[in-house]
Amino acid sequence: MSKQSVELEILRYDPERDEAPHFQSYTVPYREDWVVLDAVNYVKEELDRTLSYRWSCHMAVCGSCGMVVDGEPVLACHAFLRDYPDRIRIEPLHNFPVERDLVVVIDDFIDKLGSVKPYLVPKEEKDVEEGEYLQKPPELATFMQYTACINCLLCYSACPQYALDESFVGPAALALAHRYNLDSRDVGRGAREDVVASNPGVWQCSFVGACSEVCPKSVDPAAAIQQAKIAASGDYFLNLLTPWKRK
Amino acid sequence: MSRRPYRREVSKTGWWLTHPRYIRYLLREVSCIFIGAYAVAVIVALWRLSQGRAAFDAYMASSHDTASFAFAVLAMLFALYHTYTWFQVTPKAMPLVFAGKRVPGAVIVLGHWAGFIVASAIFWFLMAG
Numbered sequence: 106m107s108k109q110s111v112e113l114e115i116l117r118y119d120p121e122r123d124e125a126p127h128f129q130s131y132t133v134p135y136r137e138d139w140v141v142l143d144a145v146n147y148v149k150e151e152l153d154r155t156l157s158y159r160w161s162c163h164m165a166v167c168g169s170c171g172m173v174v175d176g177e178p179v180l181a182c183h184a185f186l187r188d189y190p191d192r193i194r195i196e197p198l199h200n201f202p203v204e205r206d207l208v209v210v211i212d213d214f215i216d217k218l219g220s221v222k223p224y225l226v227p228k229e230e231k232d233v234e235e236g237e238y239l240q241k242p243p244e245l246a247t248f249m250q251y252t253a254c255i256n257c258l259l260c261y262s263a264c265p266q267y268a269l270d271e272s273f274v275g276p277a278a279l280a281l282a283h284r285y286n287l288d289s290r291d292v293g294r295g296a297r298e299d300v301v302a303s304n305p306g307v308w309q310c311s312f313v314g315a316c317s318e319v320c321p322k323s324v325d326p327a328a329a330i331q332q333a334k335i336a337a338s339g340d341y342f343l344n345l346l347t348p349w350k351r352k
Numbered sequence: 353m354s355r356r357p358y359r360r361e362v363s364k365t366g367w368w369l370t371h372p373r374y375i376r377y378l379l380r381e382v383s384c385i386f387i388g389a390y391a392v393a394v395i396v397a398l399w400r401l402s403q404g405r406a407a408f409d410a411y412m413a414s415s416h417d418t419a420s421f422a423f424a425v426l427a428m429l430f431a432l433y434h435t436y437t438w439f440q441v442t443p444k445a446m447p448l449v450f451a452g453k454r455v456p457g458a459v460i461v462l463g464h465w466a467g468f469i470v471a472s473a474i475f476w477f478l479m480a481g
Contacts, residue, residue: 120356176371202357210357243452265374268362312441313377328444335445 108135111186113144115156116196118203126203128194129153135186141195142170142181145207158207165321168255171198171262172207178262178319198262200271214258217274220300221282226293244289251284251329253322260316260326272305276316276326279307283329286336302337310334380437383430390427439464 110132118126131152133144142160149156160170163182170181173196175189186193201209227238260276267273282301286294300306310330317327344350368374393415400411442464443457 118358120358121354123358126358126360199360200362202359204355204357243449246454247449265367265377268367269364311377311381313374314441314444315371315373315377317444318373325444327441328447331441331445332447 108191111135111144111189112192113148114192114194115145115148115207116203117156117206119155120205137187139186140182141172141174141179141184141186141189141193144186144193145172145181145195156207157205166255168257171257171259172196173199173262178259180257180259180321183321198258200262200264200268201258209258211258213271214256214261214275214278217278218256218281221274221278222293222297223278223281223285225285225288225291226296227290228292238290240289247289248284248287251280251287251324254281254284254324254326255322257321259319259321263315263319265313265315266309266311270305270309273309274300274303274306276310276330277324279310279333280324280326280329283333286333298337298340301333302340307333307337376437379430380434383434383437386423386427386430387434390424390431435468439468 113131113133114128115131116126117123117129131148133147133152136143140163142163145156145158146160149158158170158172158181160181161167162169165180165183168180171178172181173179174181174184175194178198181195195207197203197207197209201211201213204210225238231238254277256277258277261267264273264276267275279301282297285291286297286301302308307330310327312327312331314327317325320326363370368378397408397411401408439461443460446460448455448460
């Protein structure tokens with residue numbers, strides 16, 4: 106007999122009533138083509154309107170619906186019910202303070218993202234009327250994969266380094282810094298160095314690789330960080346050997 | 353409505369038990385202890401060799417017990433695991449571009465294994481000779 110329903114155990118936390126989060130169970134219908142987000146939406150629409158969570162696009166593009174499902178950080182819109190057992194445990198992303206239910210506070214990430222200047226720093230500013238900053242396809246290919254980041258924060262949720270020391274700049278921010286450092290139109294590497302090549306930057310990464318394993322967009326932040334380490338080492342020794350060029 | 357974000361504690365000592373990938377990571381890191389210890393054993397063997405044949409033979413005889421054998425097997429298993437994990441991550445740290453195209457990660461990994469096998473074969477050939 107085919108499955109009729111599944112049980113969701115959802116972590117609930119109401120800052121006005123609860124001292125600590127607790128799990129609450131809901132029975133929802135099972136549909137072969139439902140993702141976890143559909144089941145959570147069912148809870149919200151049919152069973153319990155007080156449930157809070159973030160979502161928007163339902164197509165793994167907006168990066169809003171990151172949750173920990175059965176211990177694994179996933180996009181709820183990208184995780185099919187059929188791949189899980191009859192009882193599914195849903196938690197907010199790990200390593201972030203829980204604002205309410207499945208909503209986490211991401212201020213720390215937003216600050217870190219800004220600190221790595223994740224935008225093009227061109228050699229010379231141009232007016233819009235002057236056109237684009239041109240680039241050849243092979244130059245684009247060097248960093249293309251890192252442009253796919255949707256800031257869903259699954260990588261931070263999986264990263265034990267970030268879990269143990271919140272000063273770590275973290276996978277997504279460092280991957281984006283590397284993305285712009287690799288861009289042939291960008292000259293901002295020196296301006297990003299203070300953050301990227303610092304101890305809380307790439308050097309705090311011990312290459313667990315969990316970030317890349319959970320990334321839903323195959324960005325591979327672990328690769329970006331290791332390459333940034335090699336670049337930072339090169340810069341260090343070059344700086345040591347050419348003291349007259351120091352800023 | 354008041355904000356009171358709840359911070360869930362992470363165990364400083366037990367975090368690595370919360371997911372198999374963390375256990376695999378820690379095994380990779382711990383492998384250096386066994387490899388380092390085996391390197392010390394080899395250095396001691398070389399030192400005893402420098403003292404003459406009798407000293408070296410005595411050292412070798414003293415390492416022919418079950419504990420030494422078990423340690424050698426354990427060190428080899430950890431060394432192989434370390435080698436495997438090291439080769440697996442090389443495409444991440446050293447992406448190669450050939451003729452304008454990125455070399456697939458699997459090719460880089462297989463290249464490392466090929467180098468490993470060739471180096472091992474040369475070593476065994478020299479030892480046998």
